[in-house]
Amino acid sequence: MIQSIKNISIPEPCSQNWDGMTPSTGGRHCAHCCKTVTDFTVMSNQQIIDLLSNSNKICGRFEPWQVEHINRDLRAISNRKSFWKHLALMAGILLLSNQSKSQTTTKKPGTEQIDEKKIPGEMASQDSTRFKTITGTVLSVSDGLPLPGTTIKVSGTTIGTMANENGNFTLKVPQSATELTITFIGFEMQTVRIAATDSQQEIKLLLKMKEMMMGEVIIKRPPFFKRVYYRFVKQPVKKYLNNRY
Incomplete structure (x- = not known):
C-alpha cells in the first residue's frame, strides 16, 4: 500500500x-x-x-x-491535497446554497495576486542611491559549462540576482558592498570579495560540485x-x- x-x-x-x-x-x-x-x-x-x-x-x-x-515536490503534493480539502468544503457550501438564485455571471472564487518574478541576469532589488555594477559569468569548475539559475547576492542582504541561460549576470550593489555569496543547488557555496571603490567590475566564478x-x-x-x-x-x-x- x-x-x-x-x-x-x-x-x-x-x-x-x-x-x-x-x-x-x-x-x-x-x-x-x-x-x-x-x-x-x-x-x-x-x-x-x-x-x-x-x-x-x-x-x-x-x-x-x-x-x-x-x-x-513532496511539499507540492501536500499543497494539492490541501486544495482538495478546501474544494470539498466549498462544494458542500454550494450544495447547501439557494439553487434558485440566478447566475448571470460566473466568476472563480479567489483573490488575484500579482507575482513579481526575478528576471535572470537582472538586478533583483535596489535599496540605496549609490551603486556599483558587478558583471560576471558562473561556470562549473569540472566541465566549464555555464550554470544558469545560480543566485548571486550581496552577503547579508536581500540584494541579488540570478545568472541567465549563458551563466552571465549583472548586479548593481551599494557602493559599500564588499562581498558576494554565490549559491547553486548541487554545488558548494562560494563567497568572493569585491573592490570597495571600483564602479564597474567583472568577475569569473567557478563553482565546485558537491559530492x-x-x-x-x-x-x-x-x-x-x-x-x-x-x-x-x-x-x-x-x-x-x-x-x-
Whole structure:
C-alpha cells in the first residue's frame, strides 16, 4: 500500500566507496553494511517518491541536489491535497446554497495576486542611491559549462540576482558592498570579495560540485490518524468530485 511521505533526509551520510561496491539489481551491494544501496541518481523524482512510498528502510545514493528537489515536490503534493480539502468544503457550501438564485455571471472564487518574478541576469532589488555594477559569468569548475539559475547576492542582504541561460549576470550593489555569496543547488557555496571603490567590475566564478550523497534514507510520514483520514475520507471525496465535475 502506498503511504504518504512528508519529507526525506540522510542525517548520517555513508562514507563507503561506491565504486568499490558490487553491482546488483537497482544499485550496488555494500559489504560493510550487508545492504543493497539503491542508485537514485538514474531515477526521476516521481519514481523515487513512488519507491519510497512503499519502503520503510532503504539505503540510497543521490545527486547532491536531488533530496532538496524531492522534498520540494513532496511539499507540492501536500499543497494539492490541501486544495482538495478546501474544494470539498466549498462544494458542500454550494450544495447547501439557494439553487434558485440566478447566475448571470460566473466568476472563480479567489483573490488575484500579482507575482513579481526575478528576471535572470537582472538586478533583483535596489535599496540605496549609490551603486556599483558587478558583471560576471558562473561556470562549473569540472566541465566549464555555464550554470544558469545560480543566485548571486550581496552577503547579508536581500540584494541579488540570478545568472541567465549563458551563466552571465549583472548586479548593481551599494557602493559599500564588499562581498558576494554565490549559491547553486548541487554545488558548494562560494563567497568572493569585491573592490570597495571600483564602479564597474567583472568577475569569473567557478563553482565546485558537491559530492554524491549516500546513506540510509529517513522517511518522515504524516501521523497515523492523518494517513487513515486521507485513505478513507479525502481520497473517496476526491474521487467523488472528479466523477461529479
